[in-house]
Amino acid sequence: MLFLTLAMLASPAEIPADAWHCRNQLEIWCAADGCAAAREGEFTPLDIHASVKGELSVCAYSGCWETASAPVRKGGRILWAADDVAFSSGADGAMTADVTLLIVEKDGVGFVRVGGLATPLLCVRTKPGLQESEEQAE
Secondary structure, X not given: OHHHHHHHHOOHXXXXXXXXXXXXXXXXXXXXXXXXXXXXXXXXXXXXXXEXXXXXXXXXXXXXXXXXXXXXXXXXXXXXXXXXXXXXXOXXXXXXXXXXXXXXXXXXXXXEEEOOEEEEEEEEEEOOOOOHHHHHHO
């Protein structure tokens, strides 16, 4: 009974999220020699879904990098990482990339690194398997 009372008093920021949905407002590309941002209005929106059960999907352009990745939690941050993830519309392993997703739970700010992208994100807590239209209805 005490546990239930304490759980009911917890703020939403303290309740672990089952999943996250992230979007970008700009696009940044980085390589060893520097970074460059796409011009305003000239970027590709990313659609990212990740769950604490280990599902990770980073969609851009005409496909997605999708994989299983067990997240690591530390100090209010969640990190997913996977190597050599194939792009769904890439032929014969084309566009394979390492994928890193970091989310700061308390404010929903995140970061994704995939291929040459190194982009900040805004993320919202959601339930695994929800589509964007279902998230907005909640």
